[in-house]
Amino acid sequence: MGPVQVLVVGFDRPTFSGEVLAELTRLREAGIVRLVDLLLLSRAEDGTFETLAKPAGANADIGGLAAAVLGWPEGEANAESVLDSSSDDLTAWSLADVVPPGSAVAVALIEHIWATPLTEAIQRAGGNPLEETWLAPGDLEVLEALIIHRGR
């Protein structure tokens, strides 16, 4: 399986629109990404999370995988599942870090199919990835200007 991205998106109304799903379908057909699962959640002001109704027309089991990976049904949580906000482990995170109380979100698990051959090629070449990030809007603007200027 390729690397799976967790995309957490806040919405006024907690749903992925048909346009978003259509684009994900197009990317899947192109072998680029695959929507593994989609979970709709709300967070109450007291901080508790609740799963929301499935989108209209969605499969009956949608959201189950994401819920199982990202959380525990209440009553099954154990001490290890509680994020220690004082932890120095910067790689640790949970939905509680990113979803504000009193909001609703769509959480998508997206497999990046294209990344598997690239990762394997990097490993075969003995490469050691040191950083992955996205260009900030200002830097992206510079890059676009340079590309246009150089006619690439």
Added chain:
Amino acid sequence: MRLVPRQLQRAGMTGNVPYYGGRFSPAQAYAAAHPSGPPVPPTTRARSHADTLAALQHLLDNGVITTPEYAEMRARVVA
């Protein structure tokens, strides 16, 4: 169904890239993950332009682009 978030580990797309690369203190990382609110579009736009102009100046100072190239791209940014 009520859901209790579980603690997960971040990972990179091409491997176990160390997130933040040690450049952020824990407090900075926490602040980055908890923005105080959505940015105000006009301010963001202005900041973006300022960042772009600063980046262009950096490219010019380091000889990546020529003075005419700098002038042309700067004109596009401020247009």
